[in-house]
Amino acid sequence: MPSHALKRPVLLVLCACVLVAQSMVAAINLLIPELSSSALQPSHSEILWTVDAYVIAFAALLIPAGALGDRYGRKGALLAGLALFAAGAATSALAPDPAVLIAGRGLSGAGAALITPATMSILIQLAAPERRARALASWTLALGLGGAAGNIGGGLVGQFLSWRALFAAMVPLAALLALAVAVTTPRTARSAHSNLDPLGTLLLTAGLVAALFGIIEGPAYGWTSAPILGSFAAGALLTALFTRHALRAPRPLFDPRVFASARLRSASLGTATGFFGLFSLFFVNSQYLQGVKGYDAAVTGVAIMPLTIGMALVPRLAARWSAHPRPVVGAGLALIGLGLLGASTVDAATPYWTYACWLLVISAGTGLSMPALTLGVVTSLPPHQADLGSGLGTTARETGAALGVAVTGTVLSAHTDLTTGMGPALRTVALLVLAATALVVTGYGGRASTRTIASGKERVLSRSTGA
16 A cells, blocks of 8 residues: 555544543543432442543553554554444443453553554555655544543533433444545555564563553542552553563563664653643533532533644644744644633632633644644654554653643642632643653754664564564
8 A cells, every 4th residue: 555545534533533542531520420320339449440431441552552563563552442432332232240340441441542553554655755744633622622522522411311322322333433544445565574572572561561550540549648658669560571582682661772762762751741731620620610600511511612723723833843842842832831820710709701711722732732742752663563663652642631630639629629729730830841842842953854763773672583
């Protein structure tokens, strides 16, 4: 299949797949009140796991799922991911008890882990080099819009339907997307150099699960509690064991020496930073609009729509400057931080339009920085590991999102109510975003040839894969 084979219907289908997968991260948050009072009678811990099971499975399985797609075919991985996503949604919709609901959420998260890297990798394989930045901007837009779509969908379902309707609707939607993929999307060349490495996969996945558990559950258990400290210790130990194994194995899941690239490290940190700020906002948005402003669930979902404007309009503009990533990334992440600082000043008396203006600033920053950061991660790895590159980038996104929620929740818990805690929480996140932005800009470097970056990593990886 020639590199210029990316057609508009294919791009739209791939973006729709990733938008739906990402939307289920946020949609469940607006259904928590209805779930809590449902016939399932879930405990507080079971509610938390209903929210978190999807994110943990999604983030922890991204890298091995990406390697699976590289090795056995991206289109097949995408179709398998949609099937798992639908099966998990059906399980959740029919769940007779909280345990089955949580299991369904985890199964859908595993499907999303296959969907996301496969969509990006197919896009990269099919897009001509001169169109790659614009195509990645569209993919990144879909990823960002997924969070907003989840808020809108969750709000509408919470207002007018049962919580089961959200999961039930995902089943025919995933089937429709699978049909569209089968009809429109060509197969791409498999990589003979991609390795599944069962032991490395087990060590890395277990390490990520342990670390994510600590991040997500830290505010609930307490950061110094035995379960949280134990999970972080287990995560660090398992990650160290994976690194040792990968450096010695003849065909590892991926070579940790790829992180010798300052560009890859900075792009990964920048990606995590952007979603750290964005999901801290998602965490307080519905609470502020419903609890403080008094909006109902449906209006709350719609009220976040200004976040979609910058994400929709700015990426195409940013794609024109893709050869100069440092100022684009720096300006975009700085806008996210400044927008969060502005949002931290709102209270019950603040007009909605003032709040919406700060959402627009954050949206513009996201739309400006994320395409360049995505391209930075992908071009730091050789073409035959495109799925793995997408997995690394999306792992950074989901980890950043989990940290954003955890930090915001921790600061809020130190205050008596949202009115007094929202300002300090968002200011804390904003300052962390701005500090991380300085690190990203320092490490990112100036203009660089993506071909040089890729070929350099090809040489590093060829020594471990035997290519």
